[in-house]
Amino acid sequence: MRRVSRRRTSQILLGLMALLLASTLVFLYLKSSRDQTATYTQSRDLIRQLQQLNAQWDSEVLKARIAITHNYDPLVTPLTDMTRLWSDLQGRDTYHNPADLPGWQASQAEYLTAIQEKARLVDQFKSHNAVLRNSLAFLPTAEDDIQAQFNRINDEGRLQLQGVATDTYDLLLSSLEFAQVTSDDRAADILVGLGKLAINKESLPSEFQAPVDILSNHISLILREQPVVNSLLERIAAVPVAARLDDLTTHLNQDQQAADLVDHQYHRYLLIFSTLLVVLLLYLAVRLLRSFAEINRVNRALQSANETLEQRVERRTQQLKDAQSELMDSARQAGMAEIATNVLHNVGNVLNSVNISADLVTRKLRSSKALGLGKAMQLINAHQGDLGTFLTEDEKGKLLPGYLNQLVEAIAVEQQGMSDELTQLSKSVDHIKDIVSTQQSYAGASKLLEPVNISALMDDALRMNAGALSRHHVTVLKAYAPVPEILGDKHRLLLIMVNLISNAKYAMSNLSERPRQITLTVETEGDDTLKISVKDDGEGIPAENMTRIFTHGFTTRKEGHGFGLHSCALAAVEMNGQLSAHSDGPGLGAVFTLTIPLTLAGSSS
Amino acid sequence: MSNVVNHRFGLMFALCLGTGAPLSAAPLNEALKPLPPVPVLDPAKVELGRQLFNEPRLSVNNTLSCASCHQLTTGGADNKPFSIGFDGKPVQINTPSVFNASLNFKQFWNGRVDTLEAQVAQVVISPVEMGSDWNTVVHNLAALPAYQNAFKQAYPDGVTASNVQNALATYERTLLTPNSRFDQYLLGNTEILTTQEKYGYQRFKDYGCIACHQGVNIGGNMFQKFGVMGDYFEKRGNPLESDLGRYLLTQDEEDRHVFKVPSLRNVAVTAPYFHDASAKTLEEAVDVMFKYQLGRNPSQEDKDLIIEFLKTLTGEWAGKPL
Numbered sequence: 001m002r003r004v005s006r007r008r009t010s011q012i013l014l015g016l017m018a019l020l021l022a023s024t025l026v027f028l029y030l031k032s033s034r035d036q037t038a039t040y041t042q043s044r045d046l047i048r049q050l051q052q053l054n055a056q057w058d059s060e061v062l063k064a065r066i067a068i069t070h071n072y073d074p075l076v077t078p079l080t081d082m083t084r085l086w087s088d089l090q091g092r093d094t095y096h097n098p099a100d101l102p103g104w105q106a107s108q109a110e111y112l113t114a115i116q117e118k119a120r121l122v123d124q125f126k127s128h129n130a131v132l133r134n135s136l137a138f139l140p141t142a143e144d145d146i147q148a149q150f151n152r153i154n155d156e157g158r159l160q161l162q163g164v165a166t167d168t169y170d171l172l173l174s175s176l177e178f179a180q181v182t183s184d185d186r187a188a189d190i191l192v193g194l195g196k197l198a199i200n201k202e203s204l205p206s207e208f209q210a211p212v213d214i215l216s217n218h219i220s221l222i223l224r225e226q227p228v229v230n231s232l233l234e235r236i237a238a239v240p241v242a243a244r245l246d247d248l249t250t251h252l253n254q255d256q257q258a259a260d261l262v263d264h265q266y267h268r269y270l271l272i273f274s275t276l277l278v279v280l281l282l283y284l285a286v287r288l289l290r291s292f293a294e295i296n297r298v299n300r301a302l303q304s305a306n307e308t309l310e311q312r313v314e315r316r317t318q319q320l321k322d323a324q325s326e327l328m329d330s331a332r333q334a335g336m337a338e339i340a341t342n343v344l345h346n347v348g349n350v351l352n353s354v355n356i357s358a359d360l361v362t363r364k365l366r367s368s369k370a371l372g373l374g375k376a377m378q379l380i381n382a383h384q385g386d387l388g389t390f391l392t393e394d395e396k397g398k399l400l401p402g403y404l405n406q407l408v409e410a411i412a413v414e415q416q417g418m419s420d421e422l423t424q425l426s427k428s429v430d431h432i433k434d435i436v437s438t439q440q441s442y443a444g445a446s447k448l449l450e451p452v453n454i455s456a457l458m459d460d461a462l463r464m465n466a467g468a469l470s471r472h473h474v475t476v477l478k479a480y481a482p483v484p485e486i487l488g489d490k491h492r493l494l495l496i497m498v499n500l501i502s503n504a505k506y507a508m509s510n511l512s513e514r515p516r517q518i519t520l521t522v523e524t525e526g527d528d529t530l531k532i533s534v535k536d537d538g539e540g541i542p543a544e545n546m547t548r549i550f551t552h553g554f555t556t557r558k559e560g561h562g563f564g565l566h567s568c569a570l571a572a573v574e575m576n577g578q579l580s581a582h583s584d585g586p587g588l589g590a591v592f593t594l595t596i597p598l599t600l601a602g603s604s605s
Numbered sequence: 606m607s608n609v610v611n612h613r614f615g616l617m618f619a620l621c622l623g624t625g626a627p628l629s630a631a632p633l634n635e636a637l638k639p640l641p642p643v644p645v646l647d648p649a650k651v652e653l654g655r656q657l658f659n660e661p662r663l664s665v666n667n668t669l670s671c672a673s674c675h676q677l678t679t680g681g682a683d684n685k686p687f688s689i690g691f692d693g694k695p696v697q698i699n700t701p702s703v704f705n706a707s708l709n710f711k712q713f714w715n716g717r718v719d720t721l722e723a724q725v726a727q728v729v730i731s732p733v734e735m736g737s738d739w740n741t742v743v744h745n746l747a748a749l750p751a752y753q754n755a756f757k758q759a760y761p762d763g764v765t766a767s768n769v770q771n772a773l774a775t776y777e778r779t780l781l782t783p784n785s786r787f788d789q790y791l792l793g794n795t796e797i798l799t800t801q802e803k804y805g806y807q808r809f810k811d812y813g814c815i816a817c818h819q820g821v822n823i824g825g826n827m828f829q830k831f832g833v834m835g836d837y838f839e840k841r842g843n844p845l846e847s848d849l850g851r852y853l854l855t856q857d858e859e860d861r862h863v864f865k866v867p868s869l870r871n872v873a874v875t876a877p878y879f880h881d882a883s884a885k886t887l888e889e890a891v892d893v894m895f896k897y898q899l900g901r902n903p904s905q906e907d908k909d910l911i912i913e914f915l916k917t918l919t920g921e922w923a924g925k926p927l
Contacts, residue, residue, distance in 0.1 A: 070636035070810075072827050073820035076710040083719075126827040127863065134813035134899070210902055217834055217900045 021277065028273055032266035039092060040256045044249065046089045051245045053078045053085070061122060061236060065229070067133045072126050079119050086115075100258075104251050111244035118239040125232040132225040135218040136179050142215040143172045149208050164200040168215070171197060175219050182230050190223050328450075347432050354432075357425040361418050369410035376404055451601035452488040454522050454532070455480045461497035462520075465505065469518075474505055477519040485601035486530060492571040493594075496579065499564045500534040500592045506557060507538030507590060530598040537589035541581060549581055572596070632792050636810075638821040639791040640705070640870070640920065643781050649759040654776025656755065657769060662745045664691045664735035671728075671773065675703035680874040680927055681780065686882030691736040697847040699882040704922065705870050707778040709825035714880040715850045716828060716865040721774035722767070739766040782871055782920025782927060790917070798917060805914025808907045813899050817866045823918060825868040831879075832862055834900030837893070847880060873916045874927050887912050 057078035063069055150158055150165050158165075171193035178186045194216055201212045379400060383390035390397035455478075462469070462476060469476065501518065508516040519535040541549060548554050550569040565579075572579040577596030583589065632639065657663065658671045674688040675681050681702035687695035698714055706712065712724035729735045729742060746752045747764040760768045787806075789797045798806070809815060818824040828851060831837055838848055846853070851860035864880055872878075877885050884890035891908050895901050903911075919927050 070815050070819045071638065073638065076820075076826045080710075123828055124859065127829050130816040130827060130829065131833045131898075134816040138813060138901070214900055214902060221834065221900070 024273060025270075025277070028266055028270040032263055032270045037256075040252060040259075043089060043092055043252055046085050046092070047245055047249050047252070050082055050085050050089075051242060053082045054241050054245065057082075057118075057122070058236075061125060061233070064126070064129055064133075065233060067137070070133075072130070075122060075126055079115075079122070082115065086112075100251070100255060104248075104255070107244065107247045107251050111241070111248060114239050114241045114244045118236060118241050121232055121236045121239065125229065125236060128225050128228045128232060131221060132179075132229050135221045135225070136176070138218055139172055139175060139215070139222070142211065142218055143168065145211040146208065146215060149205075149211060152207075153205070161204065164204065167193065167196050167200060168212075171219060172215075175222050179222060179226055182226050187223060187227070190219060194219060194223075325450075351428075351432070354425055354428040357421045357428065361421050361425075364414060364418055364421070368414055369407055370414075372403070372407050373411075376400060376407065449487050449599075450490055451485045452490050452493065453485050454483050454530070457490065457493055458497060458520055458522065458532075461494055461501055465498065465501045468502070468505055472505055472509060472516060474508065474516040474518055477517060479519060480522040481524060483522055483524060483530065483598075487599040487601050488596065489571075489575055492575055493596075496568045496571055496594055497532070497534070499568045500594075503564065503592070504534050504536035504538065504590075507536050507540075509538075511538055524598055525595075528598050529595060531593060531595050533591055533593040535589065535591040540586045540588045541583035541590050542586050546581065546583070550579070633790070633795075635791060636815055636819040637787075637791060637823055639788045640781055640783050640785070641708075641821065643779055643783065646775050646778060647759065649755070650772050650775040651779055653752075653755045653759050654772040654774070656752075657746075657773050658776055660746075663729055663737065663742055663769075665737040665741070666691055669735055671703070671725075674700045677703075677780070677922055680704065680871050681706075681782075681922075682875055684876065686877050688734075690731075690733045692733075694733065696733045697845060698880050699877065701867060702871060702875050703777060704780050704782045704920075704927075705822055705825075705868055706780070707774075708781075708822035709865065709868065710827070711865055714847070714864050714867075715853060717851075717854050721777050722770040725770045725773045726766070739769075742766070742769065780922075782922050785870070785918050785920035787914075787917040788920065799913075801910060801913050802917050803914075805910035805912070805917075808903070808910050809914050812895070812901055812903060812907070812911070814894065814911070817898070818869050822868040823870055824866045827866050828860075828863050829866045829898070830861075830863050832897045835897050837897040838862060840897075841881070841883060845881070850880075869915060870918050871920060871927050873919050887915060891915075 057075070060074040060078065064072065064075060146168055147165070150161060153161070171190065174186060174189050174193060178190055197212060197216050201209065201216075204212065379390075379396065380387065383394070383397065391400060392398065458478070458480070501520075504518050505516075508518075514537070517537060519533075521531070521533045521535070523531050525531050545554075545556070550565050554566070569579045572594055575596050577594060580593050580595070582591045582593070658675075661667045661670045661673075663670060669691050674683050676683055681704035682700045685695070686699060687697065688700045690696050701714065706724075707721060710716070712718045712721060713727075718724050718727060726739070729737050730739065743764055743766050746756075746769065752764060756764045756768060756772075759772065762768065786797050786802075809818075817827060817829050820826045831850065838844055849861060851863040852858070854860070873887060876887065877883070878887070878890035879893070884893055888908070891911060895903055895908070921927065
């Protein structure tokens, strides 16, 4: 009981240990293989794309600045794309050291502020740059319009207005220069020029008013917008979007490095732990191998011990069997002796009366009056010549007939007595026979069941008849179905078989025209019946004898006593079986079949 | 010469064989860009968006749907100066077309939101437009089994405010007007425009209209001050709050009277013009633009040519010209 609970405890401990080791392994594995690298790379990638778009945006701004293109879509799309990428980045579960999370979020917020500021500035730049570029592009045309008006007036007038034309042209040039190099000096120059133009306008003809106004409006616009555009460009350049993105990258890098460091640490732990596990496994494997060897050795020893034991048991069993059968034999012999004593005693008793009867008869014979008949015959023989005279004359002769009469009566009485005595004797003999047969049936009544090998038993029966069979040139056909050892009365079976074989042999003794052959058949019928049959092809059994064949005293042989088949049938019934005969008719042979219950030797003991 | 022609013809023929496209040369490289193809979006969402677009339950008293003001048969807007709100009173600002709205860089006249979804969100709760609130809208829509099923099919989480907005925006992204004659021209079919129209396009570029009206939507990609070269509002008088433009958002003096530059696509069919609907005709609008934006004084002929050109910007909806 205690051992069982100790075993259970150790099993639980072992299970807990295995669980502990496994969970440690899993823990270390998860810790070391938590794959942040993918998200990290993707996030880095997104940020790189953002940087690229930002750079593209900058370059588009510069392109717009130098009026390479009028299309402002390229100044819109980078922001759209960046917004999309940013939401991608946000949507990604980028791992971050919780301690560093506020820093990361702050960097993100800074980026958002920067990008919003830049978007605002770029929008303003678009507006201002568009009108500025438009006016700058228009300036030469506007000047041309004024020049066209100059050309339209006559030479004289033109000469007067030469100064105005030069001033206008100067103003145009300084405006264009201003667009290239914006400085306060030039701005002042332009302001002066505009003032001059306004004054000149007064002196110009009316058709000049509109073109001059338009020109001065546009130059004013350039004067106003150019610094705005320039400052916007500077401010756009100053917006630290790229720097913020770099910050984010740095953040990510640091984070990843830290994570890598932790990762490596856990990798190391995992390695050490794995090594330990491997060592443990090796140790266990060695232990296991040793245990196996031990188990094998013990197994072999056990096996050999087992074999010896079996042999010894077999031997002992055999001895026991022998002893048992010896015992049985002796018991039977003892029984037989007892029976014999009994029988002999009874027979002896009866023999007394037989003896007395025989004595009486002997004595009667010895003192028989028949001797007187001899004396009478001597007298007659002596008086053969004068028999008549003698019988009538002689004294003695005259007495003779009376004597003979008396003698006849005496002999008749004597015979009557002897006959009575012999009847008595015959009765006594019958009595002896009864005693013997009673004792025989007593002896048979005791059943002795023992394992019987049917085929061996059949062979025994044949062997007992072997001499006779060979003498009569009888061949035996054996048709034995494989029958297991059964539990049966060996002696009764043997008695029956010997009888049946002997009968068969006799049945064929008059057979000369064909070979003599007995067929012995052993078969089972169903699970519970054994059939043994003896078949001959001898004289057969007439139908009228069939009913009497098993009755006591019935025989067809001269020297037969009609006891064999009768006792066989009795023995069969005593074994809970049955003996039956079958014949197709005289001269067609006969089959005797013994049917007994099949009890397997191993089944009831 | 004939060799060159033959050669070019052969090249075109090869291109035709190769692409199976209608006879066309290479697209032109202009500051104005052709309309992109109609995007292929989830049909369930588009169909749901179409139903919602025509759904008066979006307004508080079930009187207005999106389609009430954005009529697809009349250029994606109505032809009133100011559309009528749910309460029967006109709104303060002219209704812009819903067509090609997805190509605008921001939504509303003053560009106060970045996405169509946000635009939908504001219009529904605007006290002068639909006057509803999103809880009510979601509640009303969810009460209808047909909508419940349609939403279930298109969105895993069923009827929600953001799904309504997304469905509507998705539908609106399909509302492009392809195949305008000018688009065909840009795609290389230079024969489609008349000489007058081509001259008109040339004037459009020369006078600097293109400074703001360019790109894929011919406008709609920048803000601009209304009255660059003169004070439009002083001249017009009767200042309104809506005249302040982006100032309403930013409170920045810089943004006073600054509006999103509207798209010129379908401009011929979307009168009246400007946020205040002050220009009843294209001529008036072009005059105002010249005066206050360009500060130029063009000839009547040039203006006519430009208008000729602007008329080529009218595209098709449902296979029919607008």
